[in-house]
Amino acid sequence: MKKTFRHSMAWLHTWSGLLLSWILFAILVTGTATYFRHEITRWMKPELAIPISKNAPAHAIQNSLMYLNDHAPSSENWFISLPGDRSGVSSLMWWNDESTETALIDPSTRQEIKPRDTRGGEFFYRFHFQLQLPYPWGRYLAGVAAMFMFVALISGIITHRQFFKEFFTFRPTRAWLRSCMDFHNVMAVLALPFYLMISFSALVIFMHMYLPWGNMALDKISAPAVTEESPMATPATPPQLLPFDQILALVEKESAGLSLSRIVIRNRGTEKADISLFKNNSKGLSSSRSNQLRFSAITGEKLPLEDLAADGVVGKISDVFYGLHLAHFANPLTRTLFFIMGAMGAAMTGSGMVMWTQKRKAAQLKKKRPSFGYLIVDRLNLASITGLFIAIAVMFWANRLLPTEIAMRELLEVKGFLYAWGLSLLHACCRPIGKAWLEQLWIAAILYLGIPLLDIATAWQWMKISISNGDGLFPLFDLVMALTGASFGWVAWKLATRQSKATPSVISTKTQEA
Amino acid sequence: MNSVGLILGFLTVAGFALSMKPHHQAILNRPLKDREKRCYQFAGVIAALVTFIYSVKTHGWDFGLTGAVIDLTIGGLLLTFLISYQPRAVVWLSGIGMAGLLCLLALPR
Numbered sequence: 001m002k003k004t005f006r007h008s009m010a011w012l013h014t015w016s017g018l019l020l021s022w023i024l025f026a027i028l029v030t031g032t033a034t035y036f037r038h039e040i041t042r043w044m045k046p047e048l049a050i051p052i053s054k055n056a057p058a059h060a061i062q063n064s065l066m067y068l069n070d071h072a073p074s075s076e077n078w079f080i081s082l083p084g085d086r087s088g089v090s091s092l093m094w095w096n097d098e099s100t101e102t103a104l105i106d107p108s109t110r111q112e113i114k115p116r117d118t119r120g121g122e123f124f125y126r127f128h129f130q131l132q133l134p135y136p137w138g139r140y141l142a143g144v145a146a147m148f149m150f151v152a153l154i155s156g157i158i159t160h161r162q163f164f165k166e167f168f169t170f171r172p173t174r175a176w177l178r179s180c181m182d183f184h185n186v187m188a189v190l191a192l193p194f195y196l197m198i199s200f201s202a203l204v205i206f207m208h209m210y211l212p213w214g215n216m217a218l219d220k221i222s223a224p225a226v227t228e229e230s231p232m233a234t235p236a237t238p239p240q241l242l243p244f245d246q247i248l249a250l251v252e253k254e255s256a257g258l259s260l261s262r263i264v265i266r267n268r269g270t271e272k273a274d275i276s277l278f279k280n281n282s283k284g285l286s287s288s289r290s291n292q293l294r295f296s297a298i299t300g301e302k303l304p305l306e307d308l309a310a311d312g313v314v315g316k317i318s319d320v321f322y323g324l325h326l327a328h329f330a331n332p333l334t335r336t337l338f339f340i341m342g343a344m345g346a347a348m349t350g351s352g353m354v355m356w357t358q359k360r361k362a363a364q365l366k367k368k369r370p371s372f373g374y375l376i377v378d379r380l381n382l383a384s385i386t387g388l389f390i391a392i393a394v395m396f397w398a399n400r401l402l403p404t405e406i407a408m409r410e411l412l413e414v415k416g417f418l419y420a421w422g423l424s425l426l427h428a429c430c431r432p433i434g435k436a437w438l439e440q441l442w443i444a445a446i447l448y449l450g451i452p453l454l455d456i457a458t459a460w461q462w463m464k465i466s467i468s469n470g471d472g473l474f475p476l477f478d479l480v481m482a483l484t485g486a487s488f489g490w491v492a493w494k495l496a497t498r499q500s501k502a503t504p505s506v507i508s509t510k511t512q513e514a
Numbered sequence: 515m516n517s518v519g520l521i522l523g524f525l526t527v528a529g530f531a532l533s534m535k536p537h538h539q540a541i542l543n544r545p546l547k548d549r550e551k552r553c554y555q556f557a558g559v560i561a562a563l564v565t566f567i568y569s570v571k572t573h574g575w576d577f578g579l580t581g582a583v584i585d586l587t588i589g590g591l592l593l594t595f596l597i598s599y600q601p602r603a604v605v606w607l608s609g610i611g612m613a614g615l616l617c618l619l620a621l622p623r
Contacts, residue, residue: 170530193583285576320576329577329621333516337584344591431588 006159013155017352018377020145022384023131025349027145029388031198032127034340035327035335037121038086042476044399045115046462049469050088050106060107060135061251061263064090067105067112069244072096080263084280085108117409118399123417129202132418136209143210146202153195156188161190176498180355187348194341195348199324204318235314240275241297250300251275254293265297273297285323377429379436386440387424390487393447394420396481400458434499441492449483452478515570518618521611522565527593528608529558540601562586567572 002008033040042048064080067090072078075094090107093100104113118128130138157163167189172181188195192240208215242250247439255277262278294303323329327338357378364370398416402409421427428436455463455478463474531537533554538546555588570578596603 165534166533168527168537168590168597170594170598172598186591186594188593194587285580322581334581334584337588340591341584343589461526 008160009155009158013152013159016148016155017152017349018356019355020148021349022380023141024145024149025346025353025384026131026388027128027142028342028346028349029392030124032346033124033392034121034128035339037119037125037344039223039473039477040124041120041122042087042473044120046459046466047113048087048089048104049462049466049471051081051115060090061255061260062105062248063105063110064092064263065244065248065251067103067110068092068094070102071186072101074269075101076266076268078263078265078268082260082262084259084261089113112386116399116404119410122397123414129206132414139206139209142183143203143206144201149195150199151205153188153192153199157192160185160189175311177355177358180351180358184348184351185357187344187351191341191344191348192301194338195345197321197324198342198345201321204321205325207318241268242300246300247275247297250295251277255296258284263356268297271298274303285320285329325442350385353385357381378433379425382428382433382437382440383421386437386444386488387421387428389444389484390440390447391417391421391422393444393451396451397447397454400454410496427461438492438495438499441488441495445485445489448481448488451485453480519565519569519572519581519585520588520613521615522561523562523587523589524587524592525608525611526558526561526565526586526603527590529554529561531593531597533558537597540597541604594618613619 002011027488060082061080064082066077068075068078068080072094075096077095079093081087081091088107089104092103092105095101101254104115105111106113129142131142133141160166166182167183169177170185170186172179172182174182189258203210218320241247247265258277259280260277261280263274264276264278265273267273268275272297275295277295277299279292295301296303327335330338357374360374364374396412398413402412406412424440427440431439459474466474516550532541533546533551535546538554552618566579566582569582569585572578577582593604596607
């Protein structure tokens with residue numbers, strides 16, 4: 001136990017912050033990228049250069065349903081994601097006996113579009129809560145990291161001595177460690193409500209996994225009683241679905257004046273066949289199911305929403321937290337601001353990681369040999385911070401350079417990401433740490449600055465179509481990549497300057513090899 | 515979420531920053547008096563109330579509260595880096611922001 005409560009909280013903040021910081025940094029970076037996952041997908045699938053309109057074009061619903069009627073007439077479930085302000089294509093999915101089939105169609109012409117095989121922005125979305133690990137272990141690990149983040153936030157608030165006095169304080173001209181501490185505090189304090197919301201809502205989303213006993217008890221209470229007198233019902237003749245023309249007319253009539261995001265037709269061929277129309281969630285924070293309309297696909301009559309009455313207050317609160325985390329309600333400006341706050345979270349975590357090693361550096365350099373723990377943390381910091389960005393850049397490069405017809409293309413892109421990340425860690429372990437930081441920062445700078453040139457060289461035909469349709473996605477994405485590369489270049493230059501100014505008596509060859 | 519909310523958020527944090535001695539010294543290059551401190555704190559509180567009220571009236575209670583917190587966060591981020599690198603710009607931006615808001619108020623609806 002430490003001398004005072006504040007000392008104990010400082011110890012807790014240090015260790016809860018550090019122990020999973022490498023995973024947490026990756027979660028924050030990929031989670032931040034997820035705010036623009038649809039845009040990243042469109043960039044990584046340049047073949048989808050179709051005009052975007054604020055609402056789905058009128059014929060999108062008709063063409064989507066007609067495509068499914070032609071290609072999957074006997075499938076039990078149809079899922080349609082309509083084009084909207086973030087995508088110009090209709091995304092269709094249907095279930096066969098053995099597998100799920102998907103298709104992307106031009107909503108105006110019903111032509112199927114076959115973009116290159118890539119996970120696109122979905123990779124970042126899934127990575128940030130599954131970590132490319134098998135279900136359910138990735139989700140459990142991400143949940144533990146979220147819990148550690150929550151503990152680190154609360155203990156950090158208590159530990160921060162001059163919370164209000166240093167509220168807007170960042171002193172870049174002071175000693176490096178002091179500036180780093182100011183930066184960490186500023187990043188932490190200014191967006192604190194966002195971090196508390198994002199870490200708590202992350203735990204709420206998967207709370208049925210982390211604390212399953214409540215659901216298990218509810219399932220036992222609500223399971224229907226089976227008695228000996230209840231005969232097994234023999235399946236009757238499958239009820240007749242409404243003719244396709246009537247389903248189409250029903251959907252078009254009920255969706256008139258509404259902005260729809262999705263249409264789902266489920267259990268076709270059974271008495272439970274229904275049609276759900278999901279409205280665009282433009283108002284309200286909640287991801288509530290009250291944003292949908294349901295109809296019977298057999299009689300056409302309106303149906304009540306499933307299980308909504310059973311949700312209660314707790315369910316509604318959970319919906320709001322879910323909605324806040326996913327930010328589906330956010331317009332482009334709000335989403336950009338969320339992106340900035342996510343980046344602040346990554347900067348807060350990264351600066352904390354670097355501070356841990358820098359605070360101990362002087363003491364470690366005095367020893368005959370730095371401790372193993374210090375060496376490990378130093379290298380993991382480099383691989384987590386710069387290595388992750390290098391891995392993301394390699395994935396973007398692979399997206400543009402891999403032949404589109406190659407088998408298992410999307411898996412190759414993911415492997416490129418993972419191998420680049422692994423190589424970054426290997427490089428960090430094999431090189432003197434000071435030089436390793438510099439080299440990886442320059443590599444990241446070159447990779448990101450090269451992406452706009454690569455884009456022009458490999459995707460110019462689709463960029464032209466996209467820009468002529470008034471869509472600024474390609475230039476904006478390339479600009480962000482260029483700014484990222486410039487930032488890495490600036491940091492590399494500052495570090496090189498700082499390293500060259502350090503006196504020979506402070507840095508000896510032996511300690512620099514550590 | 516719109517530019518008016520962001521301006522109000524910036525003015526709120528600027529008011530609070532000016533009520534703090536080191537930031538007041540950095541921005542206005544003169545020491546802070548006690549009476550001035552209370553005035554800036556009062557101005558900051560009023561600006562914060564206006565930020566929240568405007569956001570709630572424009573976007574409703576649920577998104578309004580979220581939007582107001584975002585406005586203050588982004589305003590604070592901009593202010594912090596301005597104080598560190600261009601403290602005088604805080605005065606200019608606050609002036610431009612207030613002038614912009616007054617023009618918007620004066621416009622016929």
